[in-house]
Amino acid sequence: MIFTELVLQNFGPYLGRQVINLNPQINPDESRPIILLGGMNGGGKTTLMDAIRLALYGQRSQCSTRNNLSYSDFLIQAVNSQATAVDQTRIELAFKQIINHEWREFRVVRYWDKFLKDGKEHLGILDEDWPDEALSNTWDEYIENLLPLGISNLFLFDGEQVKELAEQEIPPPTVIEAIQSLLGLELIERLSVDLDVLANRKRKNIVDKNQLYDLEEIETKINQAKLNKEEIEQKIEFIKEQLDQAKQKYDEALDKFRIEGGKIASDQSQKESQKKALENTINSLRDEFREIAADVLPLGLMTPLLKQAKLQTQQELKVIQNKATQGVLVDRDNRLLEYLASLSLTPDNIAKIEFFLQQDNQTLQQEINTYGEPWLGLEEEGLKQLETILNHRLIYQINLTRDKFKQVQTLETEIDTIDRELVAAASPEDYEVLDTMVKTTQKEYFDLQEQLSIFTRRQQEAQKVFEQAKKELIKYGEQYLARQNNEHIIQSAGKVQQTLAIFKERLTLKKLNKLEGEVTECFRYLLHKSNLVHRIAINTQNFSLSLFDPEGQPIAKHRLSAGEKQLLAISFLWGLARVTGRNLPIAIDTPLGRLDSSHRNNLIERYFPTASHQVILLSTDTEIGENEVKQLTEQGSIARQYLLEYDPQKRQTIIHPNRYFW
Numbered sequence: 134m135i136f137t138e139l140v141l142q143n144f145g146p147y148l149g150r151q152v153i154n155l156n157p158q159i160n161p162d163e164s165r166p167i168i169l170l171g172g173m174n175g176g177g178k179t180t181l182m183d184a185i186r187l188a189l190y191g192q193r194s195q196c197s198t199r200n201n202l203s204y205s206d207f208l209i210q211a212v213n214s215q216a217t218a219v220d221q222t223r224i225e226l227a228f229k230q231i232i233n234h235e236w237r238e239f240r241v242v243r244y245w246d247k248f249l250k251d252g253k254e255h256l257g258i259l260d261e262d263w264p265d266e267a268l269s270n271t272w273d274e275y276i277e278n279l280l281p282l283g284i285s286n287l288f289l290f291d292g293e294q295v296k297e298l299a300e301q302e303i304p305p306p307t308v309i310e311a312i313q314s315l316l317g318l319e320l321i322e323r324l325s326v327d328l329d330v331l332a333n334r335k336r337k338n339i340v341d342k343n344q345l346y347d348l349e350e351i352e353t354k355i356n357q358a359k360l361n362k363e364e365i366e367q368k369i370e371f372i373k374e375q376l377d378q379a380k381q382k383y384d385e386a387l388d389k390f391r392i393e394g395g396k397i398a399s400d401q402s403q404k405e406s407q408k409k410a411l412e413n414t415i416n417s418l419r420d421e422f423r424e425i426a427a428d429v430l431p432l433g434l435m436t437p438l439l440k441q442a443k444l445q446t447q448q449e450l451k452v453i454q455n456k457a458t459q460g461v462l463v464d465r466d467n468r469l470l471e472y473l474a475s476l477s478l479t480p481d482n483i484a485k486i487e488f489f490l491q492q493d494n495q496t497l498q499q500e501i502n503t504y505g506e507p508w509l510g511l512e513e514e515g516l517k518q519l520e521t522i523l524n525h526r527l528i529y530q531i532n533l534t535r536d537k538f539k540q541v542q543t544l545e546t547e548i549d550t551i552d553r554e555l556v557a558a559a560s561p562e563d564y565e566v567l568d569t570m571v572k573t574t575q576k577e578y579f580d581l582q583e584q585l586s587i588f589t590r591r592q593q594e595a596q597k598v599f600e601q602a603k604k605e606l607i608k609y610g611e612q613y614l615a616r617q618n619n620e621h622i623i624q625s626a627g628k629v630q631q632t633l634a635i636f637k638e639r640l641t642l643k644k645l646n647k648l649e650g651e652v653t654e655c656f657r658y659l660l661h662k663s664n665l666v667h668r669i670a671i672n673t674q675n676f677s678l679s680l681f682d683p684e685g686q687p688i689a690k691h692r693l694s695a696g697e698k699q700l701l702a703i704s705f706l707w708g709l710a711r712v713t714g715r716n717l718p719i720a721i722d723t724p725l726g727r728l729d730s731s732h733r734n735n736l737i738e739r740y741f742p743t744a745s746h747q748v749i750l751l752s753t754d755t756e757i758g759e760n761e762v763k764q765l766t767e768q769g770s771i772a773r774q775y776l777l778e779y780d781p782q783k784r785q786t787i788i789h790p791n792r793y794f795w
Contacts, residue, residue: 222246284715385574418544
């Protein structure tokens with residue numbers, strides 16, 4: 134995990150939007166672990182640590198200025214004093230982590246204003262710049278898997294925490310919680326408490342034996358209900374057999390009624406009315422036939438003659454037209470030849486034109502001779518009427534007549550069917566016998582159906598009584614078993630708690646051995662007197678530290694200087710962080726405290742560059758001074774520098790990138 138960017142907007146002393154690039158990678162091929170942020174006391178360094186905690190953990194964050202404030206009051210207090218009512222307070226923390234062997238960047242965004250809705254901020258999570266609503270809804274669970282709150286103080290700590298750890302014989306509660314979380318001891322404690330709660334609850338659930346139902350009375354009730362239910366079921370089976378027989382008789386009566394004409398006889402008047410209606414429809418269609426026959430329909434019998442008359446009329450009209458135009462064309466040809474003679478054309482050309490005109494006139498005369506003299510004498514208007522009859526009216530009336538004829542045929546078929554049915558109808562005497570048989574068998578069938586319905590309802594009621602009696606028996610058994618189960622749980626809870634105590638003790642010893650080795654290695658690495666301490670032991674009860682020299686003799690902690698105590702505290706935190714096995718960033722606020730120059734050099738040279746792949750240092754000018762910056766620079770450990778410049782008049786802090794105190 135690597136923090137890549139922190140954005141503050143109107144948060145604490147940071148007015149407006151200010152961005153801090155936390156990425157330790159200065160180019161694609163080079164990374165340096167340290168991000169150095171310098172600021173005077175009260176200049177906003179602790180606010181940056183609070184912003185990181187708040188972004189990651191929200192309401193669960195352990196911020197320095199929250200104290201006993203409610204979360205909503207703390208958020209309102211964190212709004213910049215010069216921010217307006219409509220200005221938004223915002224924290225963004227971007228980080229990268231490896232998922233499926235690839236780096237992916239996430240951005241946690243929390244924002245709010247002075248008038249909190251529902252008493253909390255808005256949370257949004259961006260996955261590679263895409264909003265992830267599902268991750269926003271489960272963010273607390275996600276960050277617990279990545280950087281659990283219980284061990285966060287091992288990676289996000291300040292000088293006051295180091296000072297408190299150095300001066301006290303027993304670690305402060307925050308460190309103890311981190312140790313227990315790291316070792317998995319808090320799960321054992323929680324399980325032991327849960328067992329107490331469970332045992333107390335089960336004690337309340339134990340009831341007196343006098344309050345239980347009498348088992349013999351319940352069993353008698355079950356037997357009576359079962360007997361009643363079985364009697365009703367037998368009656369239902371008997372009725373079903375009778376019902377099947379009645380259904381068979383009823384079906385046979387219906388079949389006989391239908392086969393022997395009873396059905397037709399019952400519908401005779403309806404059939405006769407239906408036949409009368411069909412005959413009336415046929416008569417109407419025949420009237421329509423007569424109306425159609427009064428028009429041009431009879432001409433359909435002589436359609437070939439009409440077509441010949443149409444063709445003859447067309448030819449006669451063309452002959453008349455040719456005769457009318459022949460004289461006109463002769464006069465025009467003569468005038469044309471006279472005109473051509475005046476145009477100085479050669480006699481040969483004039484002869485050719487004259488020949489062409491003669492040929493054209495001969496063709497026209499041949500057409501007149503071919504058709505002969507007109508004899509039908511039908512004019513053009515008559516031809517149009519003839520064409521309308523042939524192409525439209527006659528075709529329409531023929532198709533209409535065919536449709537009407539098909540309707541008549543269909544209706545006549547239906548009338549024939551009705552006539553055959555009426556012939557097969559039973560006589561009135563036979564019909565009376567058939568109808569009486571159907572009604573008798575039908576009544577018997579319906580009566581049995583009603584009886585079946587009544588006894589079915591009785592069966593359902595008897596089943597309910599039987600089920601209720603069984604439930605009472607089950608409840609009795611459950612109460613009896615529950616009492617035994619509760620007593621067993623109460624007895625077992627104490628045994629489990631004893632086992633947990635032994636397990637906790639052995640687990641603590643096993644895991645503290647590794648932690649002792651890590652803390653010893655870190656302390657000896659940071660301490661310039663490498664032969665002073667040979668081994669560090671951790672108390673399994675209160676997690677206090679004991680030091681031993683190379684001869685195995687204890688070293689009193691008060692013999693250590695203030696700087697050595699502080700290095701011991703840092704070694705303790707460093708060792709805990711290493712034991713977690715998590716590759717996480719480390720952020721340290723006011724890291725050097727009261728260290729002398731020798732111990733300070735060891736911390737500068739050995740701890741800061743190797744504590745993690747990303748180390749965020751929040752320092753004053755007296756902690757990491759000019760010489761320390763020069764030393765870290767020469768080591769190639771500083772990736773980025775920032776100066777937090779605080780204006781006491783405006784009570785605002787400005788972040789200057791690429792700057793430090795010098």
